[in-house]
Amino acid sequence: MKCNCMEWLLRKLFRGYSKFLCRFxxxxxxxxxxxxSGLGAGILFMEFQSDAEFLFSPITSRAKExxxxxxxxxPVDDRHTLPNRLIYLTQRQVSIAITxxxxxxxxxxxxxxxxxxxxxxxxKLEVYPAxxxxxxxxxxxxxxxxxxxxxxxxxxxxxxxxxxxxVVTVPFPEVTLPTGVSYDIAPFFGGRTIMNDxxxxxxxxxxSYSLQxxxxxxxxxxxxxxxxxxxxxxELNSDVIEVNGYTSASLDESQTNLAFAAIPxxxxxxxxxxxxxxxxxxxxxxxxxxxPWLGVxxxxxxxxxxxxxxxxxxxxxxxFNQVALSMPFIILGIGLDDMFIMIAAWRxxxxxxxxxDRIAGTFEDAAVSISITSLTDILAFCVxxxxxxxxxxIFCLYTGVxxxxxxxxxxxxxxxxxxxxxxxxxxxxxxxTCVPIDRRVDVYESNNDLTNGQMMHRTPNNAQSxxxxxxxxxxNRSNGQAHHHxxxxxxxxDDEKGRPVKHHAMMIFFRDYYAxxxxxxxSLLVICLSYVIYLAAAVYFSTTLEMGLEQAxxxxxxxxTHGYFTLQSKYFKETGPSxxxxxxxxxxxxxxxxxxxxxxxxxxxHEKSHVKPRNVSDIWLDEYKKYLQVRxxxxxxxxxxxxxxxxxxxxxxxxxxxxxxxxxxxESEIASSRFILVSGDTFSxxxxxxxxxxxxxxxxxxxxxxxxxxxxxxxxxxFAEQYIIxxxxxxxxxxxxxxxxxxxxxxxxxxxVVGILVTLSVASILLGVIGFMALWGVALExxxxxxxxxxxxxxVDFSAHVAYAFVMDSEEKNLSAYDKLxxxxxxxxxxxxxxxxxxxxxxxxxxxxxxxxxxxxAKIMTLVMTLGMLHGLVFLPAMITIVAYLREAxxxxxRHDQRESASHARSVSATVGADNEGMVIDEH
Numbered sequence: 055m056k057c058n059c060m061e062w063l064l065r066k067l068f069r070g071y072s073k074f075l076c077r078f079x080x081x082x083x084x085x086x087x088x089x090x091s092g093l094g095a096g097i098l099f100m101e102f103q104s105d106a107e108f109l110f111s112p113i114t115s116r117a118k119e120x121x122x123x124x125x126x127x128x129p130v131d132d133r134h135t136l137p138n139r140l141i142y143l144t145q146r147q148v149s150i151a152i153t154x155x156x157x158x159x160x161x162x163x164x165x166x167x168x169x170x171x172x173x174x175x176x177x178k179l180e181v182y183p184a185x186x187x188x189x190x191x192x193x194x195x196x197x198x199x200x201x202x203x204x205x206x207x208x209x210x211x212x213x214x215x216x217x218x219x220x221v222v223t224v225p226f227p228e229v230t231l232p233t234g235v236s237y238d239i240a241p242f243f244g245g246r247t248i249m250n251d252x253x254x255x256x257x258x259x260x261x262s263y264s265l266q267x268x269x270x271x272x273x274x275x276x277x278x279x280x281x282x283x284x285x286x287x288x289e290l291n292s293d294v295i296e297v298n299g300y301t302s303a304s305l306d307e308s309q310t311n312l313a314f315a316a317i318p319x320x321x322x323x324x325x326x327x328x329x330x331x332x333x334x335x336x337x338x339x340x341x342x343x344x345x346p347w348l349g350v351x352x353x354x355x356x357x358x359x360x361x362x363x364x365x366x367x368x369x370x371x372x373x374f375n376q377v378a379l380s381m382p383f384i385i386l387g388i389g390l391d392d393m394f395i396m397i398a399a400w401r402x403x404x405x406x407x408x409x410x411d412r413i414a415g416t417f418e419d420a421a422v423s424i425s426i427t428s429l430t431d432i433l434a435f436c437v438x439x440x441x442x443x444x445x446x447x448i449f450c451l452y453t454g455v456x457x458x459x460x461x462x463x464x465x466x467x468x469x470x471x472x473x474x475x476x477x478x479x480x481x482x483x484x485x486x487t488c489v490p491i492d493r494r495v496d497v498y499e500s501n502n503d504l505t506n507g508q509m510m511h512r513t514p515n516n517a518q519s520x521x522x523x524x525x526x527x528x529x530n531r532s533n534g535q536a537h538h539h540x541x542x543x544x545x546x547x548d549d550e551k552g553r554p555v556k557h558h559a560m561m562i563f564f565r566d567y568y569a570x571x572x573x574x575x576x577s578l579l580v581i582c583l584s585y586v587i588y589l590a591a592a593v594y595f596s597t598t599l600e601m602g603l604e605q606a607x608x609x610x611x612x613x614x615t616h617g618y619f620t621l622q623s624k625y626f627k628e629t630g631p632s633x634x635x636x637x638x639x640x641x642x643x644x645x646x647x648x649x650x651x652x653x654x655x656x657x658x659x660h661e662k663s664h665v666k667p668r669n670v671s672d673i674w675l676d677e678y679k680k681y682l683q684v685r686x687x688x689x690x691x692x693x694x695x696x697x698x699x700x701x702x703x704x705x706x707x708x709x710x711x712x713x714x715x716x717x718x719x720x721e722s723e724i725a726s727s728r729f730i731l732v733s734g735d736t737f738s739x740x741x742x743x744x745x746x747x748x749x750x751x752x753x754x755x756x757x758x759x760x761x762x763x764x765x766x767x768x769x770x771x772x773f774a775e776q777y778i779i780x781x782x783x784x785x786x787x788x789x790x791x792x793x794x795x796x797x798x799x800x801x802x803x804x805x806x807v808v809g810i811l812v813t814l815s816v817a818s819i820l821l822g823v824i825g826f827m828a829l830w831g832v833a834l835e836x837x838x839x840x841x842x843x844x845x846x847x848x849x850v851d852f853s854a855h856v857a858y859a860f861v862m863d864s865e866e867k868n869l870s871a872y873d874k875l876x877x878x879x880x881x882x883x884x885x886x887x888x889x890x891x892x893x894x895x896x897x898x899x900x901x902x903x904x905x906x907x908x909x910x911x912a913k914i915m916t917l918v919m920t921l922g923m924l925h926g927l928v929f930l931p932a933m934i935t936i937v938a939y940l941r942e943a944x945x946x947x948x949r950h951d952q953r954e955s956a957s958h959a960r961s962v963s964a965t966v967g968a969d970n971e972g973m974v975i976d977e978h
Contacts, residue, residue, distance in 0.1 A: 068417040076410045079470035086467040090358040096365030103373035104309035109445040115775040120765040127726050132266035133198045138632040146265035146276040148283050150299045151621040159255040166222045168294040173209045181278040197264040207237035226253040244625020258625045298617030308609040312376045323896045334888045344485035355468040356389025363456035377445045378452045380911045385456045387893035392464045394885035396420045409476040428461035430850040433794040438843035443836045564883030569876035581932040592825035599828040602739020602777045603835035607906035630733035631769040638763045640723050644696035655756040662748035672730035674713035743777040791846045812853045815930045819849040822921045841914035848918045852926035871938040890923040
């Protein structure tokens, strides 16, 4: 037999192991259950990670490093700060997006009054600290500036300009209150209508309440106040306005809520898959060969793998998260795939053989194939586990370990269960009731059904002598008609107990009908043309793939958090978060040449897309130069004067004291400073990526020009960092995974060409999934990247099983191209259908999930299964058949040439011999 050493070693190893398995099946089952329960106990120590920023942003990134530098240089003092100087998204806050219930003008009198009433209720809310009885309200907990809560521009403007008219109109974009303070209200109103510099209509408005986050007792009170506001919004029953709120804990809470929301879907999927597995394992024509309980035990085996993986990783402290909740669905799919392969291999064995020999044959064929796919699955998830995004890393760790346990339990727990049910079949027990069957009636009825021609083949050892392995594939190299007739005849052969050997109807269909259909030249041509069209469509749609994970998609649909982010994306992206540009080391700001360089830098950075014009930025140097120009008629002074006037005069002015938050002094020089820019028009993740990259280009050039390190930080930059790395990370991860899979295929597959075809098939499935997920509206982000990694694993399952069955023992049995095709689809056609449809059925419920993450998982899994079945049952068999046919034709031509050469050599030899004989006669 022509196979590599690794395959030969695995076959021998599993054949030897199967004998041990048959001797101690009950012991192995009990030991497996004991180990699984011990590992599963680790679930009690499971830590659920709900920090959205940690999960969906890179572990180490420039944005996080620069944010820490900013926090070190300009730490936030909650009692002396401004909203546009905040650094962390986790800063305690409440934001409320408000629309009209009829989607009308939010500036109508009734809507405005409802907003003002809501604001009053919110500010009256009180929470009680644990250490004292005095309650705390917003006034006690708010971020402060000069010992007062920073006024809310929206409610302050609405109260001041409310004249009880039918519509409240306010100046736009800047509002000046009686205190003399002016506010830019543009960021707080969405869907605006402006007439004569007045805001006369808006679709939505935004209320914001910033809270203190330190010290710890105040942070606890702020968290309680956030919860009180959330409860108030949930209980709000208004016919006029609709509210959607967001707090600093909203995203984290949504992760936890989604985890609980997944439990009903998981339970329902388990039930559906058990029913599917039971129905798939029933053979109506023969009760002893039915294996419904093995279908249930296959689901149990996969469940043990899930429990063991979660328990083991919980023991070692790996946190769980909502993305990893997809793992049980994946392991169920892989486990059932392996189960169907094992049962198909068992059904292929000769029923007249002892159970030990049948189990040995089953493991020798199926376990080797399962080993190849499990190893490639584990490698794919190991590659994903090095991803810089924690959500992907944690998911791949859990799934990779679960695949390992699934393989382990498949060859131990499920294998031992197969031994027990094998003995039940051997002793004529019904596969459903486990009760012995009286075979005398069955045999009599079967004999009456046999034709005379079939009765002639009934000999005591007929089943063994005409088994599929020993006759059909060893001695027949006939055409499809003869091969079909011989197998149809074999279908009703009897075993040594006198009972007919019955094959599953679907296996017979694939062997006798489907193989003939594919083998026709016209069919092969149509398949090749269809494949070209498939590739063209996949490539085209791949070019339309969108990038980025919207924050609204992290939250559960139907919640206030999801509604808030949806409204924010629709109405409040025209003005985005502020951007702090920080000069981290001393710089001679007084020097005219340095001022020119800074001016060039500011011009350049404000010309970048998604940065608001300079007149809305908050730059202390611009205001100070104006102050110097007014006072001294010049902005160029010496260092001592520049620093002294800045510190002693300029920063003490009421209109300029906010700049105290932006300058650090070191004796007679400015140690560090920052400028506050305003981002805008960031309506999509692509816009946020352009903003981040554009600002970084400018500060990198300015760093080189000024010779001082410059950084930029904003509230959204940490999330935006993933948009930059998602494409190169995806390409690198998938490339390494495919390369690893190729290496495994070349090592494990008996035929190098087939191993290469399997790799190309996996790459083709991957390309198709990327293309058609773009058509289905799925973007490339951290969630879909997780699913693309598992796509490789499932793609290998379909392709490797078919390819391995195609080349398995084929050289030893001297099979034709048709025989190889017929054998492979006979063994794997039905299991692939079972595996594909079982997984699609299992994840189908997730299409109705309120979670974008679960729906994305369901979409991509459906694509993977559909394209995997298409490749495993159509494209790959056709391609391998063409290769085998061409190789066969080449070999036939070589044999024909060799025969002609030998014939020619014999004729030449005969001619030479005759000539020599004539010469001898002449000499005499």
